[in-house]
Amino acid sequence: xxxxxxxxxxxxxxxxxxxxxxxxxxxxxxxxxxxxxxxxxxxxxxxxxxxxxxxxxxxxxxxxxxxxxxxxxxxxxxxxx
Numbered sequence: 001x002x003x004x005x006x007x008x009x010x011x012x013x014x015x016x017x018x019x020x021x022x023x024x025x026x027x028x029x030x031x032x033x034x035x036x037x038x039x040x041x042x043x044x045x046x047x048x049x050x051x052x053x054x055x056x057x058x059x060x061x062x063x064x065x066x067x068x069x070x071x072x073x074x075x076x077x078x079x080x081x
Contacts, residue, residue, distance in 0.1 A: 025057035041066050 028034050028049050037059070038048045043066055051069070055061040 024059075026052055026059055026062055027057065028052050037062075 026033065026037050026048070028037075028045075034045055034048065038045045041048060041051075041063060043051070047066070047069075048062070051062045051065045055065045
């Protein structure tokens with residue numbers, strides 16, 4: 001028997017699809033999430049794993065860490081050192 005809504009008709013359940021990058025923490029052990037976050041941050045999967053290992057799974061902290069790492073790489077490249 002179908003459940004009824006308050007108007008007497010059958011209730012419609014909407015299944016919402018959320019991107020894995022909507023997750024509150026980055027889980028590098030979940031393959032799909034690893035791929036999506038790596039794409040979002042424009043880094044390799046290994047770079048993302050290293051960032052999460054360094055600062056934890058908070059996306060904001062991971063983004064800040066990766067930005068800092070990218071800045072250090074650019075500085076290194078510019079000086080030729």
